[in-house]
Amino acid sequence: MMLPAADTPSAESTALSAELAAMPLALTLVESRSTSELRPRAAQLLQRHLGLALAECLYIEGSGRWLGRDGDDGQFDCSDFNHPYAHVIRSGKALTLSVADARTRLDHATFQQQVAAMGASLYLHIRPLRAADAEREWLGVMLLVSTQTRLSQLADDPGMAAFDALLCRLWARLAREQGERQRSRVLQDSLAKLNDDARRQALADQLGDELLGHSSAMQALRRHVVRAAETNLAVLLQGETGTGKDRVARAIHQLSARSKGPFMAINCAAIPEALLESELFGHAKGAFSGADQAREGLIRQADGGTLFLDEIGDMPLALQAKLLRVLESGRYRPLGASEERCADLRLVAATHQPLREQIRDRQFRADLYYRLGQFPLALPPLSERRDDIAMLAQSFITDFCEREARDEMGITPAALRLLYRRDYPGNVRELKNVIDYACAMTPQGADIDAYLLPGEQTPNEQASSVSAEDAGFALPDDIDDLRQALRDVESAIIRQRLRRFGGNRAQVAESLGLPKRTLAHKCQLLELDTK
CATH class of the missing domain: 3.40.50.300 (P-loop containing nucleotide triphosphate hydrolases)
Structure with a gap:
C-alpha cells in the first residue's frame, strides 16, 4: 500500500494508517543510529509523504530547560511563554495556531525568525513528544506547518498517533543507548586517566632516586618532569x-622517547x-x-x-x-x-x-x-625545601664514603640543626660541598659533629673567636633558666676544646680534667654526637 501524491490529497488518502506507520516508514526510522539522525529523518518523511510546508522535531536538552534544533544554534527556553513550544510542554497538549496569530501575539526573536518565511495563510500544529515508559520522560515537540484543513485531518488521525508512538519509542531507546555509550566512554576515559595518573606517579616515584626530596616542591617538580618527558617540546x-x-635535564631525557x-x-x-x-x-x-x-x-x-x-x-x-x-x-x-x-x-x-x-x-x-x-x-631553591636537607645530607655522606672507601658514618642532631639554620646561596651544590668537607674532617669511626662543619668565618676570625672563648664568656643579663644557661656554657667550652684538638677526645678530656667516659657522656647529653 502506498500513500497518494501530496498534491491531490483527500481526507481519506491523507490519513496515515497504523499499517503504513509500522511498515515502510517504520523501517526507515528504525535504520536511524542516533537521535540526531532520527529526528530530521522523521520530519523529512512526514513533510515528503504528507505534502507539508514544514515538519521539524525539537528536542529537550539534558538540563530539561532548553529546546534545541538539529543543525541550528537557536534555542528555546522551556519556561519562556513568548513562544508556543513552552505552552505545549507545560500543558502536555497539542496546540494549533495560525502563522498570522503567531506573528502578532507572540514576541520571541528566534521564533519570529523561524516563522518569518512562512505564508500568513498557513497554520502551525505543535505536538508534544514523550516516552511511553512509566516515567513518561519528555523528549521534545514536533512542529507541523500546513493548511488548516490538512492539520485538522492529522490532529485526530490514528495513523499519526501510531507514527508519534513509534517515533517516541525509537527516540527513547536511542537516547538510552547513547547515554549508556556516553557513560561507558566516560568510564573508559576515567580508567584511562587513572592508569595514566598511576603510570606517571610511578615514573615520578622512580625519579626519587635522582631528584632527591620528599618536600611538596620536589614532588611537584618530579611530576612536571614526567609530563615534560612525554612531549617533544623545548624545555x-x-x-x-x-x-x-x-x-x-638528564631525567627528562631518560624518561622521553629519545632515551636511547x-x-x-x-x-x-x-x-x-x-x-x-x-x-x-x-x-x-x-x-x-x-x-x-x-x-x-x-x-x-x-x-x-x-x-x-x-x-x-x-x-x-x-x-x-x-x-x-x-x-x-x-x-x-x-x-x-x-x-x-x-x-x-x-x-x-x-x-x-x-x-x-x-x-x-x-x-x-x-x-x-x-x-x-x-x-x-x-x-x-634549597630555602624552599629545607625538609629535604637531612635526606640530602645522608645521601652525600653515603656518596663520599663510597668514593673515598671510608667506613659508614652518620651525622649528629646538633650538626643537622646547624645545617637547617644555614643559608645556602649555592643551594644543593653548596650543601654537598659542606658535607664533603665535614666528611673529610671527621675521624674514622665517628659521625659528623657540629664543630666539624665549615663556618662562615675566616681563619683569623676563628682564631679571634677562640681567644675570646679562652679569655672567658660574656654572660647575658636576662638569664631565666640557670640550668639551661650552665648547659650552654658547658657545651660552648667542650665545642671550643674539640676544635682546638681536632676532635681528639682524649686530649680534650685531659685538658678539662675529665675522665674520657665522662666527656663522652656529656657529649651525648649535649647532643654533640650520637654515641
Missing part, C-alpha cells in the same frame, strides 16, 4: 645556581665566545686558522637525542639567531661548510639569569626565549 629550566638543573639516543650537554658560559659556535655547529676543514680537519658539532652529535644547553643566558646574540633557526627548521650550517644539514633533536636549556630582564636590556632575543620556553620548569 626551559630556570632556577638559582646549584639547584640541579643538569640532573633535571645521545644526551649531549654544554655550558655556554664555560666556552669562549669564539669557540662556542664551532662547539655547537661544528666546522669544515679549513674553516678558520687551526681547523686542520672537519669536526662534528654537538648539534650533529645530539641527532636523535637531547641537547642540553646550560647557562643559555650567556650565549652571544649572533649565536642565538642561529640556534633559533635550528629550533624552527631543524636545519643548520657548520662553520665554513657549503651545504646545510638537518638535525632531529630535543632541546633542554637552563639558566639562572632573569631572561626577561635580559630581553628588556636587549641581551637576549625575545623570539628565542618564547621558543625555548614551550615547557617552562622552575626549580625550587
Whole structure:
C-alpha cells in the first residue's frame, strides 16, 4: 500500500494508517543510529509523504530547560511563554495556531525568525513528544506547518498517533543507548586517566632516586618532569645556581622517547665566545686558522637525542639567531661548510639569569626565549625545601664514603640543626660541598659533629673567636633558666676544646680534667654526637 501524491490529497488518502506507520516508514526510522539522525529523518518523511510546508522535531536538552534544533544554534527556553513550544510542554497538549496569530501575539526573536518565511495563510500544529515508559520522560515537540484543513485531518488521525508512538519509542531507546555509550566512554576515559595518573606517579616515584626530596616542591617538580618527558617540546629550566638543573635535564631525557639516543650537554658560559659556535655547529676543514680537519658539532652529535644547553643566558646574540633557526627548521650550517644539514633533536636549556630582564636590556632575543620556553620548569631553591636537607645530607655522606672507601658514618642532631639554620646561596651544590668537607674532617669511626662543619668565618676570625672563648664568656643579663644557661656554657667550652684538638677526645678530656667516659657522656647529653 502506498500513500497518494501530496498534491491531490483527500481526507481519506491523507490519513496515515497504523499499517503504513509500522511498515515502510517504520523501517526507515528504525535504520536511524542516533537521535540526531532520527529526528530530521522523521520530519523529512512526514513533510515528503504528507505534502507539508514544514515538519521539524525539537528536542529537550539534558538540563530539561532548553529546546534545541538539529543543525541550528537557536534555542528555546522551556519556561519562556513568548513562544508556543513552552505552552505545549507545560500543558502536555497539542496546540494549533495560525502563522498570522503567531506573528502578532507572540514576541520571541528566534521564533519570529523561524516563522518569518512562512505564508500568513498557513497554520502551525505543535505536538508534544514523550516516552511511553512509566516515567513518561519528555523528549521534545514536533512542529507541523500546513493548511488548516490538512492539520485538522492529522490532529485526530490514528495513523499519526501510531507514527508519534513509534517515533517516541525509537527516540527513547536511542537516547538510552547513547547515554549508556556516553557513560561507558566516560568510564573508559576515567580508567584511562587513572592508569595514566598511576603510570606517571610511578615514573615520578622512580625519579626519587635522582631528584632527591620528599618536600611538596620536589614532588611537584618530579611530576612536571614526567609530563615534560612525554612531549617533544623545548624545555626551559630556570632556577638559582646549584639547584640541579643538569640532573633535571638528564631525567627528562631518560624518561622521553629519545632515551636511547645521545644526551649531549654544554655550558655556554664555560666556552669562549669564539669557540662556542664551532662547539655547537661544528666546522669544515679549513674553516678558520687551526681547523686542520672537519669536526662534528654537538648539534650533529645530539641527532636523535637531547641537547642540553646550560647557562643559555650567556650565549652571544649572533649565536642565538642561529640556534633559533635550528629550533624552527631543524636545519643548520657548520662553520665554513657549503651545504646545510638537518638535525632531529630535543632541546633542554637552563639558566639562572632573569631572561626577561635580559630581553628588556636587549641581551637576549625575545623570539628565542618564547621558543625555548614551550615547557617552562622552575626549580625550587634549597630555602624552599629545607625538609629535604637531612635526606640530602645522608645521601652525600653515603656518596663520599663510597668514593673515598671510608667506613659508614652518620651525622649528629646538633650538626643537622646547624645545617637547617644555614643559608645556602649555592643551594644543593653548596650543601654537598659542606658535607664533603665535614666528611673529610671527621675521624674514622665517628659521625659528623657540629664543630666539624665549615663556618662562615675566616681563619683569623676563628682564631679571634677562640681567644675570646679562652679569655672567658660574656654572660647575658636576662638569664631565666640557670640550668639551661650552665648547659650552654658547658657545651660552648667542650665545642671550643674539640676544635682546638681536632676532635681528639682524649686530649680534650685531659685538658678539662675529665675522665674520657665522662666527656663522652656529656657529649651525648649535649647532643654533640650520637654515641
